[in-house]
Amino acid sequence: MITEIFSTALGKYQLDLDSKKIEQYCLSIREKDEKGRIVSNAGGYQSNLLDLKDETLKPFRLSLMKALKEYYPIYESNKNLRLQEYWFNINGHKAFNRLHSHAGAFISGVYYVKAPQDCGQIYFQRKTNLNLFKLDEVNKYNCEGYYQDPKENLLLLFPSWCEHLVLGNNSKEERISISFNFVTEWKYEIYFNASCL
Numbered sequence: 001m002i003t004e005i006f007s008t009a010l011g012k013y014q015l016d017l018d019s020k021k022i023e024q025y026c027l028s029i030r031e032k033d034e035k036g037r038i039v040s041n042a043g044g045y046q047s048n049l050l051d052l053k054d055e056t057l058k059p060f061r062l063s064l065m066k067a068l069k070e071y072y073p074i075y076e077s078n079k080n081l082r083l084q085e086y087w088f089n090i091n092g093h094k095a096f097n098r099l100h101s102h103a104g105a106f107i108s109g110v111y112y113v114k115a116p117q118d119c120g121q122i123y124f125q126r127k128t129n130l131n132l133f134k135l136d137e138v139n140k141y142n143c144e145g146y147y148q149d150p151k152e153n154l155l156l157l158f159p160s161w162c163e164h165l166v167l168g169n170n171s172k173e174e175r176i177s178i179s180f181n182f183v184t185e186w187k188y189e190i191y192f193n194a195s196c197l
C-alpha cells in the first residue's frame, strides 16, 4: 500500500460567466481610481479591495461558492469559510507579479477575466529542496514548481500558503484577473462548546 503523505491541491474550474461584463466593471473602477495600490504587482495595475456586496460580481461570488463546495471538503475542516477580500489586477505589456503568498488567509485563488495569448503564466513554487532527488523525468515527486496557463473564465483555487508569481505579459493586450482570499471561522456551536470547557 502506498500513502501520499504531502500534497498541494490546485482546484481548476472553467466557469461560464459574462467575462466581458466583468471586464467593463474592472475598467470602470480603474478609471475612477487610477492609482490603485502596489502589492505584488510590477508594472501593472492592482485595484483597491472591491465591494463584497457588489451586484455585478454576484454571479462570480456564487460560482466561487459552488467551486468551494467541491474543493474545501478535501481539507476536512470543521470551520466555516468566509470571503474576506477580493481585488483585480490588470497587467499590461511586460507587467508581472513577484513571488508572494496570501498570509493570514486559508484558501486563495484567481479568476481570469481576460487572458490573451502569452499574457503570463502563473507559477506555483515548491519550497522543498529537491536538489538531491533527481529523476529522469520531471513529475509531481521532484518538480520545483507548477506552471498554469491562464484562460478566460478559468478559476483556480489553492492553499493560501502556496507561493506563486505571475510571469511577464508578452501580449500587447491587457491581462485581467480577480484574486481573492477566504478565511476560516469557528462555527458558533464549536466555539460555544469549546468556551464552556
Ligand SMILES: [Fe+2]
Binding pocket: 100, 101, 102, 164, 179
Ligand atoms: Fe497571489
